[in-house]
Every structure is written in structure tokens, then in C-alpha cells.
Amino acid sequence: MKKSALLFLLVHFSYAQEAVNLNYYLPQNISYRTDIPTPQSIIGHEVGEWHVTHDKLIEYMKVLAAASDRITIEDRGTTYEGRPLPLLVITSPENHRNLENIRREHIKLTEAGSEDLSTDNMPAVVYQGFSIHGNEPSGSNAALAVAYYLAAGQGPEMDELLNNLVILFDPALNPDGLQRFAYWANTNRSKNLNPDNNEREYHEVWPGGRTNHYWFDMNRDWLPVQLPESRVRVKSFHQWLPNILTDHHEMGTNSTFFFQPGEPSRVHPLTPEMNQELTREIAQFHVKALDNIGSLYFSEENYDDFYYGKGSTFPDINGSIGILFEQGSSRGHVQESENGLLTFPFTIRNQFTTALSTLEAARNMRKxxxxxxxxFYKDTRSEAAGNKGKAIxxxxxxxxxxxxxxxxxxxxHQIRIHEVAEDFTEKGKLYKKGFSYVVPRNQKNIKIINAMFETRTEFTDSLFYDISSWTFPLAFDVDYTTVSTSRSGAEITDLRLREGSVTAKSNYAYLFEWHEYYTPKALYKILQKGIRAKAGRSIFSIxxxxxxxxxxxxxxxNQSISSDELYAFLQETAREAHIDIHGVGTGSAIGTDLGSGQFGTLEIPRVAILTGNGISPYDAGEIWHMFDQRYDIPITKIDESYFSRVDLDRYNVFILTNTGGNLNNNIKEKLQNWVKKGGTLIGYRNAINWLKKNEFISTEFRKTDIVAKNVTYEEQQDFRGAQVTGGAIFKAETDRSHPINFGYKNNSISLFRNTNIFMEPDKQSYNNPIRYTDNPLVSGYVSEENLEQLKGSVPFKVQQSGxxxxxxFTDNTNFRAFWFGTNKLLMNAVYFHEFM
Known part of the structure; x- marks a missing residue:
């Protein structure tokens, strides 16, 4: 190492170890109340000295709420791990005394008849959310200082701010992930802080703190709302309809600081242009604030406003302004970067500064x-009125x-739904009462309805930060169409899922079809009880x-329990799984008798999944969540670090999900031997490439190499980005007689795809039970070259091995927990693999 470089490093080591002071963050042009506890007095360390754990963060928020008449705190529930999800409301004491009236007036502003409602003295509402990715902790750590500033700051400017704003303060959007990462960073912190990028502190173990308990990226769940954390914050959002929502994140260590607007060409067409104009105006407050402290920043590049499931984009379809902040991450306490030593307190200060500049923008732009x-809502009502008499x-x-x-x-999402007045058929599909719902298009949230139900295949830009399509009825594999509102019955205020039942007691046999979503749950409970069950491979009538x-x-x-016990047990099972079980008095059927060999014996699934380094935690977490939360089926998570010591003979199904291809040879040999002895290995997405490379399969793939023509060096990144299939929906034809398609009533299915793996179909047609059509694109972006490769290819294959x-599976059947429509493909592979 050169002498000058060594001197530079030593100087910055010394700087990095200097004691952090709260004044490093706080504006010094105002005074602070001495009766308000500082963060250090409660959590035991200064902000940025250590990574705050979630329990300490929430304890401080509770103390502030008790000490300040500017703050109230609401308990909104808990995470999967039982951590609280509080929301602070911060405003002036006078506003607090009138808070519910302020909320009602604010909501009234979005309703019909609000034209005469004056906004001259109406407070604006700002929702500030921090660290939805737990290992992007500068946001939640900044929340400590921001909350103190709002509770303790005093003077005319602070009074004006609090009089004119209601601040909904969410200090940790991802409590479980934040706790996981704080533990990692703190347990690896040295007294002598070490900025070396190779230091263990900056390389957290799998799965990392980014995700929640089930390893979900929660910043993709604002629209699907499948997770408890999402459900409480979306409820709070609709309860208040804030004017601005901020979402504080981190990015790569060598980056600086980003704030929206993002890429101008990548804004969803349903977002009004005025939304982006206001975003640009708000951005000027961040410019001024960051200039004032000398921090580098950028805007209008890299990030976009397309997918409405992100925290910074979801507000845009709801009449609000979503703001994304991305801070270069220290990923610990201090780390080398291209911009010099990046300290944790520095990252916190940028988040703190832009949290305040947001409030300053909201105060100045309030009216x-x-x-x-x-x-926005006036225009929405006009759009909705044009759909009078129409419904979905x-x-x-x-x-x-x-x-x-x-x-x-x-x-x-506060969308009105109605039951169907009576069963009816439309375009060849039967819509039954209790099985179908009507959504009138003439209602307040028509824009959210459009965002959820639309299909789109034309785009102004070919690059996407996230997925390009998420059409919900396709994700759920439900029939849908436009009808007259005359088809609708009463509005549903109390949405309840129908109970299942056993239609009649039998002394011969019970039958239930495989169509209902929760049949895998029912079947597992039956097999776990030791009850024999079979599956029919043909259609029959009885x-x-x-x-x-x-x-x-x-x-x-010949069951282990009596007929009376069996009847009682199946009644309970039917209720819990919301299915109908039919008792029959004979085995004589039209088609296949119940004693036929066409009924195959089922064994209880004993399922394991590989986790750890080299495996995508998102894909593994989605599968874990589905088995555990939806179907109550145990699944054993086996880490690659101790895989060699595991007795695989305990399992009959092993799932290898999306992998980067870095799995060791021990895994290869052990899995190969296990499969040859009779095990069923399910490979997902890029795991297929690993299986091919390691000679598990002989499947042929279509080549995906695309040659650039007339593309300049400057354009190469965009050219390659345009070849990424980041998330679109495609149509495939299905053979319903194949066990992989059991439980599906239609002859086609919509599949979500975010890979460029194209498997060649088998020469034998019956070995291609799912095959992409010759015109497969339903919604989303795919390059012309990849679309050609996709046509006629197959997303599913079975291959014998010993x-x-x-x-x-080339595609993710469990995407983000809301792709309900293809969950059963995996369950069919688990239950019916012996029939394939």
C-alpha cells in the first residue's frame, strides 16, 4: 500500500471512531425542550453509534408519546414474529384535540360535494415510512432523530409546521428484518471500526435482513396486501389518504443519494402528469437541504414509477405523491466507498435531512x-360516472x-363489491352466487380497479425497475368479464368465505373434487390422520x-377409525378448508367405478426445500409461506451448509428453487442418488440451468443469445435491459387429464414469467400438458426476440431418473403470495408426482 493511501485510511479510521452527537443531525436554528427525552437517554446509545434494535426503537416512540402532547401512538397489530406495528400521529396539540374531525374533513375533500370545502386552513397529511427493507437501516435509525426533533423542537417555525401538518409516522415498516439486521451489524461491530469491504460486518449471512419473516420483499406488497405489515399500513393509508408518502431506502455503497422523480419515460400511464410535476417541485426542497449539508445526490434516473405495488408508487394511483429516497448504504458502521469513507451517521443524516425537507415542502405546498x-378525485368521479351501469x-x-x-x-383498497343477484352465464362462463363478485365501475376508486384489472402490452420504455404486469384476475385464474350492474345484488359489507360441509353421512365412500383452493389443506389433514385416500385419474359420474x-x-x-368418527372428522375438515365433501352409497359409476385402478393411492407428502447460500430467499420464502400459512403442511428447510449430514430418505419430495448456480458438488451427488432411489425433485426457474449443467436432465433449451445490430456502446445497457423479461403474463394451453393440471376447469392458464428459459416441447404431445400458445403475450413487456422463443415452448416437464x-417449472407458480391461480400446480406436483 502506498504511504499516502495508508495515511488517508488511518485518518479516516480515527474520524470514524469519534463520538456521535445528536447535534450532528439536528438543525441548530431552533431550540429544543429539555423535558423531552433524547434517544440516547432511552436506548442507551447515541443515534448512529450502534444499530437500533426494533424493541429499543419502539420503546423510544412510546416514551415520546407519553412525554409529548404532540404525539399519540396507535397499536395496529403485530408481525409474524409478534413484533408491534405502531403508528405515531404527530401534530400540534390543538390539532390533536380535533384530530378525528380533521381526518373526516380531509377524507371529505376527496368525496363528491367538496367543491365548497375550503383548503385555506386545512392541514396536509404526510405519511413517513422508514426501512421497509430491514438491512437498509439508516431510515429507521433516522426516525429516532426525526421523532425527537418533532417532539422537542420549539419556536414559531415548529409551531407553524405542526399546525399545518398531520404527520403519520411509521418508524419501522419491517420490524422483523430490521431486528435481524441490527443483530448482525451489532454483533460484528469492533471497538476499532474497520471500513475494509472484506470485513464480516458488511457481509450478513443468508437470507439477510432485507425481508420479513417469510423472506418477502415487502416493498412489493402495497397492492397485493398479503402480509400483516402491509395490511395495517394500507388500512392506515386509506383511513387518512395522505398527500405525501415517503419511503426511505438504501442502495449500493458506492452510490450517493437518490430522490424522486425517477426515469420520466417509466411512469405508469394511469398516473396523472400533475403528480410528476408536484414530485419535481417537492424535489427542489431536497436539493436545497442536501446542498446545505454538502451531500451528493441524483434524480430522474435508475428508478421508476410504474409498478403500483411499491410504496413510492402506490400513492400515485390514490391521489397522493409517493417519494422514494435511496441512500448509499454503509451496511454496517463505516465502509470504504468510491466517495470516501461512508459512515453510518452520515447515511442517517441524509435520511433525516430529507425527512425534514419533505415536511418543509408539505408545509409550503400545503394548499x-x-x-x-x-x-384528482373530481377527475376520478367523472371517469367513474362515464362507466355508470357497467361492472366487472x-x-x-x-x-x-x-x-x-x-x-x-x-x-x-376500499373498493365496493357486490354479490351476484343470481347465477348467470356470460361468454360461456358460469358465475354463481357465493363463488362470484360484481365490481361496479362507477365508484370512487375506479383508478385502482383499472390498475388491478387492466392488461397492457404497449409501453413507451422497454426497461422496468420491477414487473411490467400484475393483472389480478389472471393472477387468481378466475373468469372475468364486463357486465351490466343489473347483474349485481346487495353490496357486501361483511365479506365472508362460505363454509364447507359434508353433504351426507356415508357407509361406503366420500368424494371431493380437487378444484377448491384449500383442497391440499384438507387432503393433508386427512392423510396425517392416517386415513386412506385415493385420487381419480378420470372423469366419472355417480x-x-x-x-x-x-x-x-x-x-x-378398512380405515383406522369408525364410520361415525370418520364422518365427524370430515365435517370438521370440510369446514376448515371451505370445501364440500359428498357422501355416496355406491361404488358403481358412469365412467370409472370407485374400485378401479384409475384411482391411485396417495401418500402423505414429506417435503423439504433447500435454503441458504446460492438460493433465492424470495422464491424459497414464497413456498415456505404457502405451505405454512395457506395449507398447514410442514416443509423442512434444509440449509446448504449442513445438507451433507441430512438423511434425505425422510422425504419423498425435495424442492430446489431459484439458484444462482453456486451449489457444491456434494449437493449434486446426494440429490442424484436420492432421486434414482425413488425421490421426486422439483426444480424451479434458474435451478433448471443448474440441473442441466450437472446432468440431472437431458431437456433441450432454445438458444437465447441475441446479437446487437446498430446499437452503440452508449446504448448497450439499454439494449441488454430490454431483453430482460422482468415480469409479464403469458397464456398456455393445458391438458386437463394430466395430473399436473388436476383441479383446473379451463383448457388454458395464465402464467407469470420472469425468466428467459425456453424449454423445447417433447415429441410426444401427451408429455406437454402445459404449452405456451402461438400468441402467448397477455399482458406486460417482452422483447420481440424473446416472444418468438417463447411461442410453443413448454414451462413444465417431467423426466424419469432411475x-x-x-x-x-420454468416459471414461478407462487409469485409474491398473490399468484393464487398457479399455486395448485406446485401442490399437484407434490401430491400426484407418482401418477406422472
Missing amino acids: KLLDYQRG VFGDEKDAAKAWHLAEILKK EGKEYDYGTIMIPVH KGKIIL
Whole structure:
């Protein structure tokens, strides 16, 4: 090392270890109340000296609420790990005394008849959210200083700020992830801070603190609202309809600081232009604030405002302004970067500074923001009125639960839904009462409805920060179409999923079709009880009712429990799984008798999944969540670090999900031997490439190399980015007689795809039970070159290997917990692999 470089490093080591002082963050042009506790007095260290743990963060917020008449705190529930999800409301004491009236007046501004409602003295509402990615901790640590500033700052400027704003303060959007990362950073912190990038402190172990308990990226869940953290904050959002919502993140260590607006060409077309104009105006307050402290920054590049499931974009379809902040991350306490030593306190100060500049913008632009919100909903009402008499109906005549879960999401977004007045058929699809819902288009939140139900295949830009399509009825695999509102019955205020039942007690056998979403849950409970069950591989009719492929048959005789006990148990199971089980008095059927060999014996699934380094925690977490939360089926998570010591014979199904291809040879050999002895290995997405490379499979793939023509060096990044299939929806034809498609009633299915893996179909047509059509694009972006490769390819294959099987999925059937419509493909692979 050169002498000058060594001197530079030593100087900055000394600087990095200097004691942090709260004044480093706080503006010094105002005074602070001495009766308000500082963060250090409660959490035991200065802000930025250590990473605050979630318990200490919340304890400080509770203390502030008790000490300050400017703050109240609301308990909104808990995370999967039981951590609290509080919301602070920060405003002047006078506003607090009139808070509910302020909220009602604010909501009234978005309703019809608000034209005469004056905004001259109406407070604006700002929702400030911090660190939805737990290992991007500068936001939540800055929340300590911001909350203190708002509680303790005094003077005319502070009074004016609090009189004119209601601040909804969410100090930790991801408590479980924040706690996980704080533990990592603090347990690896040295007394002598070490900025070396190779230091263990900056390389957290898998899965890292970014995600929540089930390893979900929660900043993709604002629209699907499948997670408890999302549900409480979306409820708070709709309860208040804030004018600005801020979302404080971090990015790579060598980056500086980003604030919106993002890429101008990557704004969703449903977002009004005025939204972006106001975003640019707010940005000038950040410019001034960051200039004042000498921090580098950038805007209008890299990030976009397209997917409405992100915290910074979700507000844009709701009459609000979403603001994304991205701070270069120290990922610990101090780290080398291209911009010099990046200290944790420095990252906190930038987040603190822009949190305050947001409030300053809201105060100065208060009336403009309120008037924009009123205008947004005035335009929305005009759009909705143009749809008077029109509605969307969706449902599945065979599966009430899927349709119910979609209706549940709509209700969480304050969308009115109605039951169908009576069963009817439209465009060849039956919409049944209790299995279908009607969404009138003439209602306040028509823009959210449009965002959730639209299909889009044309775009002004070919690059996307996130997915390019998320059409909800396609994700749920429900039938849907436009109908007259005359089809609707009463509005549903109390949304309840229908209860299941056993239609009649039988002394012969019980049957239930495989269509309902929760049938895998019911079947596991039955098999776990030690009850014998079989699955039918043909369509048959018995006692006047037709039963589809995959129907489950439970004989009454030769079971381990009596017929009375079996009946009682199945009643309980039917209720819990919301399914109907039919008792029959004969085995004689039209088609296949119940004693036929067409009924295959089922064994209880014993499932394991590989986790750890080299595995995508998102994909693994989605599968874990589905098994655990949806179906109550145990799944063993086996880490690659101790995989060599595991007895795989305990399992009959092993899932290898998306991998970067860095798995060791021990895993290869052990899995190969296990499969050849009779195990079933399910490979997802890029795991297929690993399986091919390591000679598990002989599947042929279509080449994806695309040659650039007339593309300059400057354009190469955009050219390559345009070839990424980042998330779009495609149509495939299905063979319903194949076990992988049991439980599906239509001959086609919509699949979510975010890979460029194109498998060649088998020469034998019956080995291609799912095949992309010749015109597969339904919604989203895909390059012309990749679309050509996709046509006629297959997203699913089964290959024999010794006594076992390898099942391949090119696409994610469990995407972000809201792709309900393809969850059963995985469950079919788990339950019916012996039939394939």
C-alpha cells in the first residue's frame, strides 16, 4: 500500500471512531425542550453509534408519546414474529384535540360535494415510512432523530409546521428484518471500526435482513396486501389518504443519494402528469437541504414509477405523491466507498435531512397538494360516472376461495363489491352466487380497479425497475368479464368465505373434487390422520353428479377409525378448508367405478426445500409461506451448509428453487442418488440451468443469445435491459387429464414469467400438458426476440431418473403470495408426482 493511501485510511479510521452527537443531525436554528427525552437517554446509545434494535426503537416512540402532547401512538397489530406495528400521529396539540374531525374533513375533500370545502386552513397529511427493507437501516435509525426533533423542537417555525401538518409516522415498516439486521451489524461491530469491504460486518449471512419473516420483499406488497405489515399500513393509508408518502431506502455503497422523480419515460400511464410535476417541485426542497449539508445526490434516473405495488408508487394511483429516497448504504458502521469513507451517521443524516425537507415542502405546498388531491378525485368521479351501469364480474364456479381472496384484496383498497343477484352465464362462463363478485365501475376508486384489472402490452420504455404486469384476475385464474350492474345484488359489507360441509353421512365412500383452493389443506389433514385416500385419474359420474379429474375418494371401510368418527372428522375438515365433501352409497359409476385402478393411492407428502447460500430467499420464502400459512403442511428447510449430514430418505419430495448456480458438488451427488432411489425433485426457474449443467436432465433449451445490430456502446445497457423479461403474463394451453393440471376447469392458464428459459416441447404431445400458445403475450413487456422463443415452448416437464422423477417449472407458480391461480400446480406436483 502506498504511504499516502495508508495515511488517508488511518485518518479516516480515527474520524470514524469519534463520538456521535445528536447535534450532528439536528438543525441548530431552533431550540429544543429539555423535558423531552433524547434517544440516547432511552436506548442507551447515541443515534448512529450502534444499530437500533426494533424493541429499543419502539420503546423510544412510546416514551415520546407519553412525554409529548404532540404525539399519540396507535397499536395496529403485530408481525409474524409478534413484533408491534405502531403508528405515531404527530401534530400540534390543538390539532390533536380535533384530530378525528380533521381526518373526516380531509377524507371529505376527496368525496363528491367538496367543491365548497375550503383548503385555506386545512392541514396536509404526510405519511413517513422508514426501512421497509430491514438491512437498509439508516431510515429507521433516522426516525429516532426525526421523532425527537418533532417532539422537542420549539419556536414559531415548529409551531407553524405542526399546525399545518398531520404527520403519520411509521418508524419501522419491517420490524422483523430490521431486528435481524441490527443483530448482525451489532454483533460484528469492533471497538476499532474497520471500513475494509472484506470485513464480516458488511457481509450478513443468508437470507439477510432485507425481508420479513417469510423472506418477502415487502416493498412489493402495497397492492397485493398479503402480509400483516402491509395490511395495517394500507388500512392506515386509506383511513387518512395522505398527500405525501415517503419511503426511505438504501442502495449500493458506492452510490450517493437518490430522490424522486425517477426515469420520466417509466411512469405508469394511469398516473396523472400533475403528480410528476408536484414530485419535481417537492424535489427542489431536497436539493436545497442536501446542498446545505454538502451531500451528493441524483434524480430522474435508475428508478421508476410504474409498478403500483411499491410504496413510492402506490400513492400515485390514490391521489397522493409517493417519494422514494435511496441512500448509499454503509451496511454496517463505516465502509470504504468510491466517495470516501461512508459512515453510518452520515447515511442517517441524509435520511433525516430529507425527512425534514419533505415536511418543509408539505408545509409550503400545503394548499397546492390538497387542491391536487381534490382535483384528482373530481377527475376520478367523472371517469367513474362515464362507466355508470357497467361492472366487472369475476369468479370461479368450482372454487369459491380463490374468488373470495381476490374480493378480500379489493375490500382492503376500499373498493365496493357486490354479490351476484343470481347465477348467470356470460361468454360461456358460469358465475354463481357465493363463488362470484360484481365490481361496479362507477365508484370512487375506479383508478385502482383499472390498475388491478387492466392488461397492457404497449409501453413507451422497454426497461422496468420491477414487473411490467400484475393483472389480478389472471393472477387468481378466475373468469372475468364486463357486465351490466343489473347483474349485481346487495353490496357486501361483511365479506365472508362460505363454509364447507359434508353433504351426507356415508357407509361406503366420500368424494371431493380437487378444484377448491384449500383442497391440499384438507387432503393433508386427512392423510396425517392416517386415513386412506385415493385420487381419480378420470372423469366419472355417480349418483347423478359428475366428478372431474383429480377427485379425492375416501373409502369408509378398512380405515383406522369408525364410520361415525370418520364422518365427524370430515365435517370438521370440510369446514376448515371451505370445501364440500359428498357422501355416496355406491361404488358403481358412469365412467370409472370407485374400485378401479384409475384411482391411485396417495401418500402423505414429506417435503423439504433447500435454503441458504446460492438460493433465492424470495422464491424459497414464497413456498415456505404457502405451505405454512395457506395449507398447514410442514416443509423442512434444509440449509446448504449442513445438507451433507441430512438423511434425505425422510422425504419423498425435495424442492430446489431459484439458484444462482453456486451449489457444491456434494449437493449434486446426494440429490442424484436420492432421486434414482425413488425421490421426486422439483426444480424451479434458474435451478433448471443448474440441473442441466450437472446432468440431472437431458431437456433441450432454445438458444437465447441475441446479437446487437446498430446499437452503440452508449446504448448497450439499454439494449441488454430490454431483453430482460422482468415480469409479464403469458397464456398456455393445458391438458386437463394430466395430473399436473388436476383441479383446473379451463383448457388454458395464465402464467407469470420472469425468466428467459425456453424449454423445447417433447415429441410426444401427451408429455406437454402445459404449452405456451402461438400468441402467448397477455399482458406486460417482452422483447420481440424473446416472444418468438417463447411461442410453443413448454414451462413444465417431467423426466424419469432411475426410480424417481425430476419435475421442472420454468416459471414461478407462487409469485409474491398473490399468484393464487398457479399455486395448485406446485401442490399437484407434490401430491400426484407418482401418477406422472
